[in-house]
Amino acid sequence: MGWFVRIIIHGTLFHGALSTLRPVISYRALEMGLAPGWLGVFSAALSLVPLFVAIPIGRWVDLHDERPVYLAGSAFLTASAFGLTYAYSTWAIIVCSIGAGIGLILAMVAAQAMVANRSPRASFDTRFGMFALAGSAGQLLGPLALSALAATDPATLTVPAFIGTGIAATGSLIALIGMPAPQPRPQRSGGTPAPGRHRPVDVLRAPGVTPAIASSLIVLASIDMIIVYLPALGEERGIGATTVSLLLAVRAAASVVSRAFLGIAVARRGRHSVLVTSLAVSAVSVAVLTAPLSPWALAIALAVAGLGLGIGQPLTMAWVADAAAPEARGTAMALRMSGNQLGQTTLPLLAGALAGGIGVAAVFATFGAGLAAIAASLRRRR
Numbered sequence: 001m002g003w004f005v006r007i008i009i010h011g012t013l014f015h016g017a018l019s020t021l022r023p024v025i026s027y028r029a030l031e032m033g034l035a036p037g038w039l040g041v042f043s044a045a046l047s048l049v050p051l052f053v054a055i056p057i058g059r060w061v062d063l064h065d066e067r068p069v070y071l072a073g074s075a076f077l078t079a080s081a082f083g084l085t086y087a088y089s090t091w092a093i094i095v096c097s098i099g100a101g102i103g104l105i106l107a108m109v110a111a112q113a114m115v116a117n118r119s120p121r122a123s124f125d126t127r128f129g130m131f132a133l134a135g136s137a138g139q140l141l142g143p144l145a146l147s148a149l150a151a152t153d154p155a156t157l158t159v160p161a162f163i164g165t166g167i168a169a170t171g172s173l174i175a176l177i178g179m180p181a182p183q184p185r186p187q188r189s190g191g192t193p194a195p196g197r198h199r200p201v202d203v204l205r206a207p208g209v210t211p212a213i214a215s216s217l218i219v220l221a222s223i224d225m226i227i228v229y230l231p232a233l234g235e236e237r238g239i240g241a242t243t244v245s246l247l248l249a250v251r252a253a254a255s256v257v258s259r260a261f262l263g264i265a266v267a268r269r270g271r272h273s274v275l276v277t278s279l280a281v282s283a284v285s286v287a288v289l290t291a292p293l294s295p296w297a298l299a300i301a302l303a304v305a306g307l308g309l310g311i312g313q314p315l316t317m318a319w320v321a322d323a324a325a326p327e328a329r330g331t332a333m334a335l336r337m338s339g340n341q342l343g344q345t346t347l348p349l350l351a352g353a354l355a356g357g358i359g360v361a362a363v364f365a366t367f368g369a370g371l372a373a374i375a376a377s378l379r380r381r382r
Contacts, residue, residue, distance in 0.1 A: 015138030058334025073107025129262035147245030219312030255310025279375035282308030287368025
C-alpha cells in the first residue's frame with residue numbers, strides 16, 4: 001500500500017474519530033448539567049498543551065522522520081477516546097481532551113510535513129486538497145454514525161459514542177503500520193541551513209507564511225466552533241441530537257465537495273483569489289446561523305459554510321509548504337498548527353464567555369465577523 005493511500009485512510013479514520021469526539025464531549029457536559037461556558041473550557045483544553053509541543057515536534061520531524069510522530073499521534077487519540085468513556089468529572093474530561101489535542105498536533109504536523117516532503121511542488125494544491133478531503137470524509141462519517149446511534153435512543157449516548165471513536169482511532173493507528181520510509185534527503189549546498197537550524201522567526205518571515213497562518217487560524221476555529229456549539233444551539237432551539245448530527249454531516253459533506261475540486265479552482269482562479277472568496281462566503285453563512293432558522297434553512301447555511309470553510313485549510317497548507325524552505329517544512333507546518341492551536345485555545349474561551357453571557361447565537365456572529373475581517377485583510381494585501 002502506497003504512502004499517500006495510507007495517509008488518506010488514516011485521515012478519514014482519525015478525523016472521523018476526532019469530529020465525533022468533540023460534540024460528544026459537549027453532550028457529556030450537558031448530561032452532567034454543566035453550564036455552556038464549560039464547553040469553551042473543554043475545547044481550549046484540547047488545544048492548550050499542544051500549543052507548547054508543536055514547534056519542538058516540527059523541528060524534530062525536520063531532523064529525523066515523520067513516521068514515529070505520526071504513530072504517536074494516533075496512539076494518543078486512541079487512549080483519550082477510550083478514557084473519555086469513564087470521564088464523569090470536569091478534570092477527567094480536561095485531561096482526556098489534552099491527550100486528544102496532543103494526538104492531533106503530533107499526527108497533523110507529521111502528516112502535513114510528509115505530504116509536503118514527498119510531493120512535487122506543482123501538485124501541492126491537489127495533494128493537500130485530497131489530504132483535507134480525507135479529513136472531511138471522516139468529519140462526514142463520524143456525525144452520521146453519531147446520528148444513527150442517537151436514533152436508537154440508547155440509555156446513554158456518550159458511552160457507546162466514545163467507544164466508537166476509540167475503535168476508529170485504533171483503525172487510524174493500524175493504517176500507519178508499515179508506512180514506507182522516505183527517500184534519502186538530497187545533499188545540502190554549503191550556504192543552506194541544516195534541517196532544524198531554521199529559527200521559527202525566520203520561517204515566519206518567508207513571504208506569505210504569516211497571512212496563511214492567520215487565515216488557517218480563523219478557519220479552523222470557525223469549524224471547531226460549529227462542531228462544539230451547534231449541539232448547544234440545538235438545545236436552545238429544541239433541535240434533537242439526531243438532527244444536529246445530520247447538520248454537522250451536511251457541513252462536512254459540503255467540505256468534501258469543495259476540496260475535491262480545489263485543484264481545478266486554483267488552476268483557473270489562482271490560490272489567493274480562491275482563498276479570499278471562500279473566506280467571504282464563509283463569513284456570511286456562519287453569521288446567518290444567528291437567525292432563528294428552521295432545520296432545513298440551517299442545513300442550507302451549513303452547506304454553504306462547509307463549501308467555504310473546506311477550502312481554507314488545504315489552501316493554507318499548500319501556501320505554507322510552498323513558501324517554506326524544503327528542509328524547514330516540518331517547522332513551518334508546526335508554526336501553522338501552533339497558530340491553529342492558539343486560536344483553538346483563546347477563541348473558545350471567548351466563545352464560552354459569549355455563550356454564557358449573551359447566548360450561543362452571539363458565538364456565530366463573532367466568528368462570522370472574524371472571517372470577514374481576514375478576507376478583507378487578504379484582499380488589501382494583494
